[in-house]
Amino acid sequence: MAHVIAIDGPAASGKSSTARAVAEALGFAHLDSGALYRGVTLVALEHGATPGAPLDANAILLEAERRGLSLLYDGTGFSVYLGGEPADEAIRSAPVTGMVSAVSAVPEIREWVNERLRALPGAGQPVVVDGRDIGTVVFPDATLKVFLTASPRTRAARRLTQRGQAVGDAELAQETSLLAARDAADSGRPVAPLRMAEDAVPLDGTALTFAEQVAEIVDLARARMTRPG
Numbered sequence: 001m002a003h004v005i006a007i008d009g010p011a012a013s014g015k016s017s018t019a020r021a022v023a024e025a026l027g028f029a030h031l032d033s034g035a036l037y038r039g040v041t042l043v044a045l046e047h048g049a050t051p052g053a054p055l056d057a058n059a060i061l062l063e064a065e066r067r068g069l070s071l072l073y074d075g076t077g078f079s080v081y082l083g084g085e086p087a088d089e090a091i092r093s094a095p096v097t098g099m100v101s102a103v104s105a106v107p108e109i110r111e112w113v114n115e116r117l118r119a120l121p122g123a124g125q126p127v128v129v130d131g132r133d134i135g136t137v138v139f140p141d142a143t144l145k146v147f148l149t150a151s152p153r154t155r156a157a158r159r160l161t162q163r164g165q166a167v168g169d170a171e172l173a174q175e176t177s178l179l180a181a182r183d184a185a186d187s188g189r190p191v192a193p194l195r196m197a198e199d200a201v202p203l204d205g206t207a208l209t210f211a212e213q214v215a216e217i218v219d220l221a222r223a224r225m226t227r228p229g
C-alpha cells in the first residue's frame, strides 16, 4: 500500500485545508473523507430522507451507486462526483451540513465509505486523508497520524471567515455552540467516534499560523518516510 498521512480532528479544525497543503508539499493526493459522507447525505436528502426520521441505509447506498457517487482525481485531490458532475458546492449546503452527522453514524454507510477510501492507496496512490476515524479505523497502519485541534472559538471564527460572515460576539457564540453540538455528535456516537489514535501526534493549531501548521506536518511526514524499517 502507498503512503497514507492521516489527519483527524473536530469540525473546523482546519483539517481539509491543511491536508490539501500538506499533500501539495509532498506531491501526494488530498482525500477529504468528510466530502464522501456529505455526498451520501446529499443523495439521502434528494431521495427523500428527512432529518430526525429513520434512515434506510441500503436504499440510500443503492441510490448512491445508481447515480455514480464517486471520488474522482482532479490532478491534486479527489472531488466528489454525482451523476457525472462535480458536487463540491451542493455537498456544502446547510441541509447537508445539518444531516451529515446522522448519516455518518450509520455503520453500513461507514463501511461503504471506508471501502472506497481504502481502494485509493491500495491502488498505489499516496494520499493525505482527513476525517474523524482515519487513523483509528480506516488506515490503522498509516505512515503518520496527526490529531489536529484548535480552541472552539478559533474554529468558530475560522468557519465564519470562510463563509464571508461577520465575526462579532453574537455570531461567534452561535457558531461555537453549533460546532460543540457537532463535536458531541461525532465524539459520542457508538460507531467510530472521533478520538485520537494512541499512536497519533497531537497538534494544537490555536497559536500556529497556517504555514507553521502545514510545515510541522510535512516535517513529521518526511521524517517518518525516511525512517529505516
Ligand code: DC
Pocket: 011, 012, 033, 034, 035, 037, 038, 100, 101, 104, 105, 130, 131, 132, 133, 134, 182, 186
Ligand atoms: O469534515 P466535514 O465537516 O466535511 O465532515 C462531515 C461529517 O462527516 C462530520 O459531521 C463527521 C463525518 N465524518 C465522519 O464521521 N468520519 C470521517 N472520516 C469524516 C467525516
